[in-house]
Amino acid sequence: MLESSTGWRKQTPERAYFSDLAAKAPIGDHSRAEIRRLLNRIRPVLKTNTTQMLLLNILFDATYAQDWKNGYQPIVWLSNEAMARQLNISVNATRAALRSLTDMGIISYHDSANCRRSGQRDRSGRIVHAHGISLALLEARFDELTAKADRYDLDNQRRRVLRNDITSLRRDIMATLEIAKETVKPTRWHSIAQRYDQLRTLLGKIGRASVEHLERMHRDFERFWQALNALVMRDLDKKTDTKASSDGHLLEPTTQPENVSCNEERSCANAQHSGFQADSAYGAERLALENELREFEGHKQPEKSVQSGRRIDLRTVLTACPIITELSAEPLRSWRDLDAYAAELRPMLGVSAQAWAEIRQVAGQGLAALALAITAQRQADGEVSLPGGYLRGMARKAKTGDLHLEKSLHGLLARKLAARQTGAVPIQ
Numbered sequence: 001m002l003e004s005s006t007g008w009r010k011q012t013p014e015r016a017y018f019s020d021l022a023a024k025a026p027i028g029d030h031s032r033a034e035i036r037r038l039l040n041r042i043r044p045v046l047k048t049n050t051t052q053m054l055l056l057n058i059l060f061d062a063t064y065a066q067d068w069k070n071g072y073q074p075i076v077w078l079s080n081e082a083m084a085r086q087l088n089i090s091v092n093a094t095r096a097a098l099r100s101l102t103d104m105g106i107i108s109y110h111d112s113a114n115c116r117r118s119g120q121r122d123r124s125g126r127i128v129h130a131h132g133i134s135l136a137l138l139e140a141r142f143d144e145l146t147a148k149a150d151r152y153d154l155d156n157q158r159r160r161v162l163r164n165d166i167t168s169l170r171r172d173i174m175a176t177l178e179i180a181k182e183t184v185k186p187t188r189w190h191s192i193a194q195r196y197d198q199l200r201t202l203l204g205k206i207g208r209a210s211v212e213h214l215e216r217m218h219r220d221f222e223r224f225w226q227a228l229n230a231l232v233m234r235d236l237d238k239k240t241d242t243k244a245s246s247d248g249h250l251l252e253p254t255t256q257p258e259n260v261s262c263n264e265e266r267s268c269a270n271a272q273h274s275g276f277q278a279d280s281a282y283g284a285e286r287l288a289l290e291n292e293l294r295e296f297e298g299h300k301q302p303e304k305s306v307q308s309g310r311r312i313d314l315r316t317v318l319t320a321c322p323i324i325t326e327l328s329a330e331p332l333r334s335w336r337d338l339d340a341y342a343a344e345l346r347p348m349l350g351v352s353a354q355a356w357a358e359i360r361q362v363a364g365q366g367l368a369a370l371a372l373a374i375t376a377q378r379q380a381d382g383e384v385s386l387p388g389g390y391l392r393g394m395a396r397k398a399k400t401g402d403l404h405l406e407k408s409l410h411g412l413l414a415r416k417l418a419a420r421q422t423g424a425v426p427i428q
Contacts, residue, residue, distance in 0.1 A: 052100055054087055117133070163209075166218055167206075314338065
């Protein structure tokens with residue numbers, strides 16, 4: 001501890017540094033309103049508690065706008081007793097909060113010879129003389145604190161995106177696990193479910209996780225979902241292939257199925273996935289589903305170069321929308337085939353050429369064909385009576401960024417699984 005020049009107030013090296021910084025503060029560079037906005041942003045950055053923040057606001061409210069102009073000093077001479085009454089706490093608690101704010105480098109002291117606080121203003125409100133608590137550090141550290149607040153806001157936004165993406169991935173995984181019950185052996189399914197439980201355990205409390213941890217877990221969940229989806233689609237293809245020899249209109253398996261990227265849809269539910277790539281060096285490699293999944297990952301489908309978004313497999317679309325394979329005279333083996341067939345399907349559904357042109361303009365031809373397939377299936381299920389109006393509604397959502405086709409697909413898959421379990425309609 002260092003002794004002050006007066007001998008009344010003990011000093012630390014940090015407090016001495018902040019006092020010198022406050023004495024050199026460029027008062028007048030920022031207005032009182034700008035300081036107020038900064039004050040409202042720094043609580044999560046400095047991790048102040050409620051008492052400390054309320055006390056800081058009391059001190060700030062005691063300053064005038066002209067105190068933050070060039071040639072003046074924002075000094076407050078309220079007594080500890082007066083501040084304690086406003087906060088409805090003890091004087092000792094007030095002193096403790098002031099010490100904490102001093103150690104944080106938010107306030108400093110402009111002491112008199114006896115360390116008593118006093119001050120006087122003239123009729124215009126200008127400070128004539130003042131000794132007490134100085135808020136000049138808010139000006140001196142304005143750029144530093146603003147940069148920290150900006151970084152915190154960016155990290156917080158990133159954290160929200162990652163939490164939402166992981167929640168969406170977990171929802172997709174749960175839906176796919178339900179489908180997997182019908183397509184994979186029970187022993188293998190239980191092994192896959194155990195791997196998923198391990199990932200959930202590693203995730204922990206998602207609301208308290210750091211950005212780095214969330215990014216790692218996002219990569220793990222993404223790889224898990226891709227591998228699980230690939231396994232389910234492969235097993236579905238085996239069943240489809242068995243039936244295809246007697247039913248020519250079903251989709252025939254292909255070695256390199258084409259994909260459509262959710263990135264082409266401006267408002268895809270997963271458009272915030274920010275281009276995460278699989279990290280072979282991290283935990284997803286340890287938590288790979290099974291040897292057959294790793295083998296299948298070795299034969300990955302061709303991917304388009306996109307910045308974000310997961311791919312939608314054509315086989316997933318045809319599984320969720322079996323009406324397409326029922327109506328099509330030829331098997332659809334690629335997205336180009338689906339897009340070409342959409343031109344034939346449109347008049348069959350009673351969709352006008354104008355509505356079709358509108359959805360293709362705002363969503364692109366690949367997503368427009370997908371939207372039409374979903375519309376056709378929902379009409380076949382009795383959920384949509386006016387396909388043209390429904391498709392126009394999709395176009396309006398695409399314009400505002402509210403169209404989530406991947407969620408629609410998983411919803412259709414979940415309903416067909418439920419129907420299959422009750423014996424009503426088998427999954428194609």
